[in-house]
Amino acid sequence: MEKKQNFSRKREAILNALRSTTIHPTAEWVYQKLKPEYPDLSLGTVYRNLAQFKQSGAIISVGVVNGQERYDGNTHPHTHFICSGCGAVLDVPGEYVRENSATLVSETYHLEVDSCDVVFHGLCTQCIEKQQIKN
Ligand SMILES: [Zn+2]
Numbered sequence: 001m002e003k004k005q006n007f008s009r010k011r012e013a014i015l016n017a018l019r020s021t022t023i024h025p026t027a028e029w030v031y032q033k034l035k036p037e038y039p040d041l042s043l044g045t046v047y048r049n050l051a052q053f054k055q056s057g058a059i060i061s062v063g064v065v066n067g068q069e070r071y072d073g074n075t076h077p078h079t080h081f082i083c084s085g086c087g088a089v090l091d092v093p094g095e096y097v098r099e100n101s102a103t104l105v106s107e108t109y110h111l112e113v114d115s116c117d118v119v120f121h122g123l124c125t126q127c128i129e130k131q132q133i134k135n
């Protein structure tokens, strides 16, 4: 019983860690953040829980950036910008898909569209500034 309680406390801590940040962290980041408080936590446990949360819809995956999957505790529909310089994942407020986009794709290609994600790629403010200093 004791063990089970400890297990769900860790689960909760993993979910809270994700929800407490907007940096769209990696599993490694969550692991490093919780390790001081949960010394027996393993990276494998973090990965397993993140996969379960993702499947249940408690969190979303932003995708793989520089070889590492990035997670988001904010499950409300929103748009992302991924920096190809430093790998930062930023939230971009606003809607960038036209209302009839899904209908257009459905009708043109005979598909049933459930959702549509827009991801912007490019350089973040910091990376633009760094580039300007170099030039
Ligand atoms: Zn950047």
Ligand SMILES: [Zn+2]
Pocket (backbone or CB within 6 Å): 024, 072, 074, 078, 079, 080, 090, 091
């Ligand atoms: Zn986000």
